[in-house]
């Protein structure tokens with residue numbers, strides 16, 4: 001698949017490398033290619049020539065599947081820059097969390113209870129098939145789940161489009177996930193986004209980000 005990963009941070013880099021390793025054609029999208037090439041990203045990019053770099057609109061326009069790995073507060077502006085026509089009809093795997101660091105650590109959620117960032121994105125881009133997933137895991141575990149408990153832990157998908165969720169589930173399975181739980185429509189992303197306050201406190205407690213929840217039936 002041609003995949004655009006919007007986001008140059010650790011999530012964007014980690015997902016991009018793994019998808020490329022699995023044979024996908026991957027381009028990372030950023031607001032300003034010149035600025036990004038001149039910054040910290042340059043060292044990483046030099047080690048990963050298999051991953052392209054383009055503007056948000058170029059990356060999204062050329063892709064079959066788009067990953068949102070931008071900051072929570074930057075997601076709507078980043079997707080607006082990617083352009084609604086470039087996102088129309090496409091699957092958007094939304095990994096972002098609506099974290100507000102305005103009052104320091106731990107951050108609060110900028111949207112919660114009766115709404116979610118995923119739903120805000122879906123309302124803004126009604127032609128796009130938004131699937132929320134992977135946002136409850138640290139970047140390394142998103143794409144290499146078997147490094148923890150041999151992969152015996154859970155990941156969730158939320159979305160209104162069954163076919164889009166199937167494509168995302170296949171991608172997750174190719175990463176190594178074995179317990180992908182379809183929570184239902186996109187409003188179920190409220191629950192996974194609201195897992196973040198717990199995740200952040202566990203992170204503080206456990207001194208590692210390599211942990212996850214396992215749903216036991």
Ligand code: NAP
Pocket residue numbers: 006007008009010011012029030031032036068069070071072073074075077078095096097098099134135136137138139140
């Ligand atoms: P990040 O630092 O949260 O976000 C970096 C990206 O956001 C950059 O690509 C940047 O664009 C873009 N961005 C920031 N402000 C923007 C704005 N105003 N307009 C447009 N774009 C903007 O990176 P991250 O740590 O990799 O996290 C990415 C997302 O995944 C976040 O939503 C985070 O909550 C979520 N998440 C992270 C982890 C993790 O392990 N870190 C785990 C689960 C979920 P430029 O490239 O143009 O600078």
